[in-house]
Amino acid sequence: MVPPRLRYLLLMAFFVAFPAPSRATGKEIVVTETVQLGLADAFLAEGEYYRAITEYKKFLFLFPDSGKAGYALYGVGTAYYRGEEYDPAARTFSVVQEKYGRGSHAAPSAYFEGLSLWKLGRFDRAGAALDRVAALDPSSEYAPLSGIGKSLLAYDAQGIPGCRHELERFLASYPHDPRAENVRETVALLDRNRELPRKSPAFAGAMSAVVPGSGYLYAGRYGDGLVAFVVNGLFIAGTVAAIHQENYAVAAIVGGIGVPFYIGNIYGSANAATKWNIGVRKDLREKIAISLDYRF
Amino acid sequence: MRRGPRKGAFAAGVAFAGFLLLLPRPAPCSNAALKGPPPATVRVAASDREPETSSVRLVFLGAIGLFQEWVSPVDGPRCGFSPSCSAFGHQAIREQGPLRGVAMTADRLMRDTVFTLPGPGYTVLPDGHYFDPVSRNLLRE
Numbered sequence: 001m002v003p004p005r006l007r008y009l010l011l012m013a014f015f016v017a018f019p020a021p022s023r024a025t026g027k028e029i030v031v032t033e034t035v036q037l038g039l040a041d042a043f044l045a046e047g048e049y050y051r052a053i054t055e056y057k058k059f060l061f062l063f064p065d066s067g068k069a070g071y072a073l074y075g076v077g078t079a080y081y082r083g084e085e086y087d088p089a090a091r092t093f094s095v096v097q098e099k100y101g102r103g104s105h106a107a108p109s110a111y112f113e114g115l116s117l118w119k120l121g122r123f124d125r126a127g128a129a130l131d132r133v134a135a136l137d138p139s140s141e142y143a144p145l146s147g148i149g150k151s152l153l154a155y156d157a158q159g160i161p162g163c164r165h166e167l168e169r170f171l172a173s174y175p176h177d178p179r180a181e182n183v184r185e186t187v188a189l190l191d192r193n194r195e196l197p198r199k200s201p202a203f204a205g206a207m208s209a210v211v212p213g214s215g216y217l218y219a220g221r222y223g224d225g226l227v228a229f230v231v232n233g234l235f236i237a238g239t240v241a242a243i244h245q246e247n248y249a250v251a252a253i254v255g256g257i258g259v260p261f262y263i264g265n266i267y268g269s270a271n272a273a274t275k276w277n278i279g280v281r282k283d284l285r286e287k288i289a290i291s292l293d294y295r296f
Numbered sequence: 297m298r299r300g301p302r303k304g305a306f307a308a309g310v311a312f313a314g315f316l317l318l319l320p321r322p323a324p325c326s327n328a329a330l331k332g333p334p335p336a337t338v339r340v341a342a343s344d345r346e347p348e349t350s351s352v353r354l355v356f357l358g359a360i361g362l363f364q365e366w367v368s369p370v371d372g373p374r375c376g377f378s379p380s381c382s383a384f385g386h387q388a389i390r391e392q393g394p395l396r397g398v399a400m401t402a403d404r405l406m407r408d409t410v411f412t413l414p415g416p417g418y419t420v421l422p423d424g425h426y427f428d429p430v431s432r433n434l435l436r437e
Contacts, residue, residue, distance in 0.1 A: 201435060223411020231406055263395075264402025267435075271403065274435050281437075 033063050040075055049083035070100035074109055081112055090116035090129075097136070107137035111146050115296050118149075123157040134173070144174045148183070148294050155285055163288065164190045179292070186291040196280050201270035208269035212236075212262065215269025219276045228265040235261060352394045360386045378425035381408055387430050400433055 040055035056075040063069065077092035093113035097106050114129035130153065133146035147170040154162035167187050171180060199219055208215030213229030216222070235258025242251035289295065348354050364382050375381045381404050388404075389397030412418075418426035 223409060223413065224407050227409050227411060228406050260398045260402040261406065263399040264404075264406060267396070267399040268403030268406060270435055271433050274437055275432075277437055 031062065033059070033066050033068055036062060037068060037072065037075075040072070044075060044079055044082070047082075049079040052079040070096060070103040070105045073099070074105040077109060077112060081116055084119075086116040086119045089113075090120065097132070101136065104137075107133050107140035107142050110136055111142040111149075114146065114149065114153075118153055118156075123153060127153055127157070144170070144177045144179065145294075147173060148179060148292055149296065151183075151186075152285070152289060152292070152294060155288060159281075160190055160194065160196070160284075182292050186288055189287060189291055193284055196277075196284065198280070199273040199276045201273040201277075204273035205266045205270035208266045212265045213269075215266070216272050219269060219272035221272045224268065224272065228261075228268065232258065232262055232265055348390075350394070353389055353397075356389045356394055356398060357386060360389070376408055376412060376424075376426060377404070377428045378421055378423070379429060381405055384428070384430060388433075391430060392434075400430070403433070404428070 036055065036059040040052050040059060043049075043052035043055055053076050056072045056079065059066070059072045060069055060076075066072075073092065073096050077089050077096060080086075080089035080092055090113050093109040093116065096103075096109035097113070100106060110129050110132040114126045114133070117123075117126035117129055127150060130146040130150045133140065134143040137143065147166065151163050151166035151170065154166045164187060167183050167190070170177075170183055171187075174180060204215035204218050206215075207218055208228065211229070212232035213225040213227070216225030216228055235254060239251050239255040239258060242248070242254060348357065360382050364386075368380075368382060373380065377384065379387065381401070384404050385397065385401035388400040391397070392400065412426065414420050414426060418428055421427050
C-alpha cells in the first residue's frame with residue numbers, strides 16, 4: 001500500500017505535470033489576404049528576406065486567384081533582389097511580366113529584372129528588359145528611370161558613344177522630366193571626355209623589356225617600378241659577374257631565378273597600364289552616376 | 297517483510313521522472329537561424345578537381361605547396377594582399393599555365409612591398425589587405 005502522504009504527493013505531481021488547458025479568449029487568428037500580405041511585407045521591411053519569400057509564397061498557395069497575386073509574386077522578386085540573389089530575382093520578375101503583363105507591377109518587374117541581369121553581367125538581356133519597361137507602361141515612374149539606367153548600362157557595355165546615344169534617346173522621349181537637366185549636364189560631361197586618356201599595355205611591356213621597371217613608371221606605379229628595377233638589376237648584375245668569372249653554374253642558377261622576375265616585370269608593366277585604363281574608365285563612370293544622380 | 301515503502305518510493309521515482317519528461321526543453325536559438333539559409337555557394341573541393349597531369353605545372357605547384365606547408369607557418373602571415381602571394385601563385389599557375397602563371401606570380405612578389413599603395417587596381421578590404429585576385433590581373437580591360 002502506498003502511504004497516504006506519498007499518495008498525496010503523487011496526486012500533486014500528477015496535477016502539476018499536466019498542463020492546464022488554455023482558455024479560449026474568444027479571439028481567433030483568421031488568415032485573410034490582408035493579414036498574410038501584411039506579414040510578408042513586414043518581414044520584407046525588416047530585412048528578413050527568406051521569411052518574406054516564404055510568406056509571399058504562402059499567400060500565393062492560399063489565395064491563388066486573388067487580385068493581389070501579382071503583388072505577392074513581385075514581392076518574392078523584390079525579396080530575392082534585396083537579398084542579392086539576382087538569378088532567382090530575374091526569373092521571378094520575368095514570371096510576373098508573363099503572368100500579370102497588364103498589371104501595375106509589370107513595368108517595375110521589367111525594370112528590376114533588368115537591374116538583376118545587369119548585376120549578373122548579362123548586359124544584352126538587361127538592356128532588353130530595361131527597354132520593355134516603357135513598352136509595358138509608358139506612364140510608369142520606372143519608364144524614365146529605365147532610360148537613365150540604360151545609359152549607364154550602355155557605358156559598361158559599349159563605352160562613351162553608347163552612353164551618349166542612350167542619353168539623347170532619353171531627352172527625346174522625356175524632355176520635360178525633372179531629371180532632363182541632369183541628363184543634359186551628363187551629355188556635356190561626355191563631350192568633354194570624348195577621348196579618354198589611355199596608356200598602352202604593349203608599350204609599357206616593351207619599356208620594361210628594355211629597362212626593367214620603366215613600364216611601371218609609365219603606368220604611374222613608381223614604387224613598383226623602383227622595386228622591379230632593383231630586383232632585376234641585381235639578378236642581371238649577378239649573372240653577368242658570374243659569367244665574367246667563368247663561374248657558369250652560379251650564372252645559370254642566378255639567371256634561372258632571375259628570368260621569371262624579368263618576364264614578370266614585363267607582364268606586370270602591361271598589367272599596370274591595363275589597370276590604369278580601367279581606373280580612368282571607372283572614374284568617368286562614377287562622375288556620370290553622380291551627374292545623373294543614379295544609384296542602384 | 298516490509299515491501300510497502302519500497303513500492304511507494306519506486307512509484308514516486310517514476311512519477312518524478314514523468315514530471316521531468318513533461319517539462320519543456322528550452323529550444324536552442326541563434327541569430328543565424330532567423331535570417332534563413334545562407335546563399336548557396338559552389339565550392340570545388342581539392343579532391344574534386346581534375347588531376348594535374350602537366351609535369352612542369354606539378355613542379356611549380358609542388359614548390360608552392362611545400363612553401364605553404366613548411367615555410368609560411370613559421371613566420372606567419374606577412375603578405376599584404378588577399379589572396380596571399382602563395383595562394384595567388386597556386387591559382388595563377390593552375391588556371392593560366394606555368395609560363396603566364398609564373399610571370400604573374402613574379403609580378404605579384406615584386407608588387408608586395410612597402411611601396412604598394414591603394415589605387416585603381418586594389419580595393420582595401422576591412423582587414424587592411426589589398427584585394428588583388430588572379431581575375432584582376434589577366435590584362436583584360
